[in-house]
Amino acid sequence: MNVFERIQFLRTELRQHNHSYYVLDKPTISDFEFDKLLEELISLESENPEFFDTHSPSQRVGGEVTKNFNTVKHQYPMLSLGNTYSEEELREFDKRIHKLVEEQIEYVCELKYDGVSISLTYENGQLTQALTRGDGTQGDNVTTNVKTIKSIPLQLQGNFPSFFEIRGEIFIPHAGFKALNADREQAGLETFANTRNTASGSLKIQDSKEVAERPLDCFLYHMLGKQTPYDLHYENLEAAKSWGFKVPSETECCKDIDAVIRFVKKWDKLRHDLPYDIDGIVIKVNSLRQQEQMGFTAKSPRWAIAYKFKAEQALTTLNEITYQVGRTGAITPVANLEPVLLAGTLVKRASLHNADQIAKLDIREGDKVYVEKGGEIIPKIVWVEKQDRDLFSQPTVFITECPECTSELIRTEGDAKHYCPNSENCPPQIKGKFEHFISRKAMNIDGLGPETIELLLKKRMVQSIPDLYELKINDLLPLERMAEKSAENLLKGLEASKQIPFERVLFALGIRYVGETVAKKLAKHYQHMQALLDATQEDLENVEEIGEKIAESVVFYFADESNRNIVQRLAKHALQMEVGDEDKAVSNALEGASVVVSGVFKQFSRTELKKIIEQHGGKNVGSITKKTTFVVAGENMGPSKRQKAEDLAIPLITEEEFIQKLANAVC
Numbered sequence: 001m002n003v004f005e006r007i008q009f010l011r012t013e014l015r016q017h018n019h020s021y022y023v024l025d026k027p028t029i030s031d032f033e034f035d036k037l038l039e040e041l042i043s044l045e046s047e048n049p050e051f052f053d054t055h056s057p058s059q060r061v062g063g064e065v066t067k068n069f070n071t072v073k074h075q076y077p078m079l080s081l082g083n084t085y086s087e088e089e090l091r092e093f094d095k096r097i098h099k100l101v102e103e104q105i106e107y108v109c110e111l112k113y114d115g116v117s118i119s120l121t122y123e124n125g126q127l128t129q130a131l132t133r134g135d136g137t138q139g140d141n142v143t144t145n146v147k148t149i150k151s152i153p154l155q156l157q158g159n160f161p162s163f164f165e166i167r168g169e170i171f172i173p174h175a176g177f178k179a180l181n182a183d184r185e186q187a188g189l190e191t192f193a194n195t196r197n198t199a200s201g202s203l204k205i206q207d208s209k210e211v212a213e214r215p216l217d218c219f220l221y222h223m224l225g226k227q228t229p230y231d232l233h234y235e236n237l238e239a240a241k242s243w244g245f246k247v248p249s250e251t252e253c254c255k256d257i258d259a260v261i262r263f264v265k266k267w268d269k270l271r272h273d274l275p276y277d278i279d280g281i282v283i284k285v286n287s288l289r290q291q292e293q294m295g296f297t298a299k300s301p302r303w304a305i306a307y308k309f310k311a312e313q314a315l316t317t318l319n320e321i322t323y324q325v326g327r328t329g330a331i332t333p334v335a336n337l338e339p340v341l342l343a344g345t346l347v348k349r350a351s352l353h354n355a356d357q358i359a360k361l362d363i364r365e366g367d368k369v370y371v372e373k374g375g376e377i378i379p380k381i382v383w384v385e386k387q388d389r390d391l392f393s394q395p396t397v398f399i400t401e402c403p404e405c406t407s408e409l410i411r412t413e414g415d416a417k418h419y420c421p422n423s424e425n426c427p428p429q430i431k432g433k434f435e436h437f438i439s440r441k442a443m444n445i446d447g448l449g450p451e452t453i454e455l456l457l458k459k460r461m462v463q464s465i466p467d468l469y470e471l472k473i474n475d476l477l478p479l480e481r482m483a484e485k486s487a488e489n490l491l492k493g494l495e496a497s498k499q500i501p502f503e504r505v506l507f508a509l510g511i512r513y514v515g516e517t518v519a520k521k522l523a524k525h526y527q528h529m530q531a532l533l534d535a536t537q538e539d540l541e542n543v544e545e546i547g548e549k550i551a552e553s554v555v556f557y558f559a560d561e562s563n564r565n566i567v568q569r570l571a572k573h574a575l576q577m578e579v580g581d582e583d584k585a586v587s588n589a590l591e592g593a594s595v596v597v598s599g600v601f602k603q604f605s606r607t608e609l610k611k612i613i614e615q616h617g618g619k620n621v622g623s624i625t626k627k628t629t630f631v632v633a634g635e636n637m638g639p640s641k642r643q644k645a646e647d648l649a650i651p652l653i654t655e656e657e658f659i660q661k662l663a664n665a666v667c
């Protein structure tokens with residue numbers, strides 16, 4: 001097998017595994033094996049750029065940044081659907097369309113997914129464009145971001161038309177949403193309130209790498225174009241399924257409106273068991289010929305309608321407002337309710353978010369309140385029954401002291417939340433910090449979990465994070481449920497964490513707004529902890545993608561003597577306080593330079609050359625623009641790239657000249 005054949009083989013393999021995992025939900029290999037194949041593909045593609053393909057499975061990881069999403073006109077407008085809310089209205093719809101077409105009419109019933117609609121164009125089996133709905137006439141071109149969604153095929157299989165459009169809904173399943181929010185909480189970032197807005201926001205993120213990390217999924221439900229294979233909507237969906245699309249299996253053909261109503265009633269009950277949100281049922285005429293006869297009104301097709309479920313509400317009493325303290329000291333008011341059954345679950349609590357929300361609702365203890373479960377996972381209070389209120393009831397006064405440690409709360413301008421400033425001694429903050437420090441994405445300490453942390457804190461065996469590294473086996477053995485083996489594992493886990501790279505140590509400290517990505521950027525820029533400790537607000541704001549809020553938070557953290565002390569003690573215990581050799585800066589010879597590496601090289605691989613550029617302070621960019629400083633040109637560099645460089649008068653240098661240039665600059 002030559003290199004090209006191997007690349008093609010890997011692409012086909014990965015495409016199939018992707019389809020099995022994300023579309024069929026039946027994994028065929030382990031994540032580890034998948035990652036190995038993907039790694040091999042990425043490395044072969046980077047060493048052989050002449051075989052680059054925008055539809056390769058390697059493109060799923062993202063990387064391209066879109067500053068402004070272009071607006072593109074839809075070939076067919078993206079209309080909305082008329083709504084119905086009762087059986088009676090559904091029967092009226094049935095009568096209406098029977099007047100338009102005096103034949104037997106079969107319906108297709110589908111679930112109404114609660115996400116954002118997307119229109120995908122496929123040319124010769126390849127995804128070429130993805131547009132949002134926009135105003136219905138024109139939408140945003142979000143192709144780069146959509147390519148990162150694993151359940152959307154980049155390359156179709158089977159007997160597909162050469163050109164067609166297919167529409168569907170991008171959404172976030174419950175499990176992914178929960179994990180995403182847990183990660184955000186760990187990073188000290190605000191959590192998302194509902195899946196729909198998060199899905200829609202995710203499509204507009206500029207950096208597609210970040211989009212690739214969002215748990216987006218996509219169901220397809222409408223094929224358009226002159227080449228759709230069948231006259232029946234249902235059969236077209238089945239065909240789409242065979243080409244690799246994720247078409248939901250809950251869809252059913254219904255002979256008449258009675259069958260439609262049975263479907264609606266069934267899903268009104270079952271919807272709470274689904275792993276994603278739906279807000280209704282969509283009813284469509286199955287025959288495309290009949291659809292065409294019925295046509296459209298200005299806003300929506302006459303041949304389809306939505307039945308919207310009522311957002312379930314329940315009336316209950318607000319017993320008490322309590323306040324939770326998070327890892328970063330953020331205070332969240334919580335409504336403790338008289339337990340009430342809502343959407344299949346017993347609801348006891350609802351979040352009140354912050355002081356503004358309490359003021360807006362004018363909510364008071366003892367009030368009768370309506371709770372609703374809409375797109376949100378956590379129920380919300382939508383209405384306060386004020387007439388029933390006691391004559392002497394007083395407005396809620398937000399607490400001024402921390403409920404856990406009595407410190408006076410602070411609220412800075414522009415921040416919706418109140419904070420407890422006592423990061424060192426406030427129990428939930430300490431516990432949260434430990435839990436974050438040991439978590440998988442931070443120091444990943446094997447053998448140490450939240451229960452052990454709780455025990456160690458309770459017994460006062462640890463108070464500050466570095467205390468973990470001073471634990472001895474004889475301290476641990478007397479603890480409840482701590483066998484010798486577990487104690488040894490815990491110590492081994494701590495020892496192993498000393499190899500965790502600097503960027504993760506930085507993330508593990510739990511500085512507010514320093515999540516994984518920001519920690520990586522800071523580590524790369526500052527290279528070692530001391531440089532970061534010395535950085536001023538202004539220095540930090542000059543780092544690419546670090547804004548005022550993050551800069552302020554970093555300065556605030558290191559201004560605190562006790563935090564500096566933590567870092568110092570961790571350094572003494574030999575945790576990584578500088579980037580590894582790979583990421584180490586060698587010189588600043590290329591500072592400010594934007595370099596394009598293109599073609600095939602003799603001495604180094606493209607990946608190695610890019611690393612060298614970074615190590616000397618330069619920035620790798622993908623395409624030649626007038627801002628490019630120079631191009632390192634190898635063999636087989638594409639003629640159009642060469643032409644572009646010449647047109648813009650960008651210098652082209654060879655691999656040897658590049659190495660020489662660096663050697664001259666460094667010596």
Ligand code: IVH
Binds near residue numbers: 079080112115222
């Ligand atoms: S068909 C012209 N089918 O609901 C027909 N839409 O209120 C276009 N939606 O914009 C839509 N599930 O975002 C259709 N099974 C489904 C759907 C669905 C969710 C959304 C879609 C549309 C909105 C209309």
